[in-house]
Amino acid sequence: MDAVHTLLMDHQIKPSYTRVKIFKYLQEHKNHPTVDEIYQALTEELPTLSKTTVYNTLKLYIDHHLVKELVLKEQKHYDLITTPHAHFKCDRCEQLFDIAIEPPALDETYEDAFEVRDAQLLYHGVCRSCQRSQA
Amino acid sequence: MDAVHTLLMDHQIKPSYTRVKIFKYLQEHKNHPTVDEIYQALTEELPTLSKTTVYNTLKLYIDHHLVKELVLKEQKHYDLITTPHAHFKCDRCEQLFDIAIEPPALDETYEDAFEVRDAQLLYHGVCRSCQRSQA
């Protein structure tokens, strides 16, 4: 038996050959690969693999909280307020709210490894009025 | 004299009619409008306005740190590590690094206004090796 098999089965996901391959690729490449990187890497071993399958499979894993999507950009928004603050985006109504929290500074561990020029802190969830307008 | 005029002039930006209009729109709409929203709102008053101009003008303001771009999504990346942590993205080499910082929790002020389901903390800048490979 395979650990990935049992993990997927625990989540009611049928461990098809392709799905297991994609999962194991993520296990062996923790450096936040893109869809294209996953596709390019696996297409040798799985010559009939399609990119849609990679998208579909990742969506499946994300829905089961087995994989996290790093959402780094989207339709851009513009803010005249250039002082540090955070934002909350409602996943229902798509509204964007200001949050008066500053992104934390990097501590000594990272201080000389990275020169930070900008930080973005984004919360996702459901805003109050959208919570109410549900049952 | 106009405050926007002088502000732009201070930044060596010629305060053309269009540029002033776009800037004032941002001043009067602080809710993080998109390019399309800006364009749609101004196209009545400026019938010959083009979206490219909106893009160009915003880029100009961003370069002068008069406007901040909210980068909320981009080519997606996938992370098998679903526990809270932050990321640093190098603007030169595009590499993505893990940072062992948890996004701060929302305090009482926001606690019952927003139901947070996810948080993303992203730092931008230049990584060590890219700093070195410069003069």
Next chain:
DNA sequence: TCCATAATTGTAATCATTACAAAATTATAA
């Protein structure tokens, strides 16, 4: 007025993501 420069426009290209229907595979039951 003439000319150089800058600003603006419009269209086409790019490219990641999504939609969707067809094809292939797998599971289930007769």
Next chain:
DNA sequence: TTATAATTTTGTAATGATTACAATTATGGA
């Protein structure tokens, strides 16, 4: 096994925001 249903995978086309770029227009000084 064979038929049938359900699921998985595929391939292509659509979407839509952003960018590239060349053409056009406006501006300001000589």
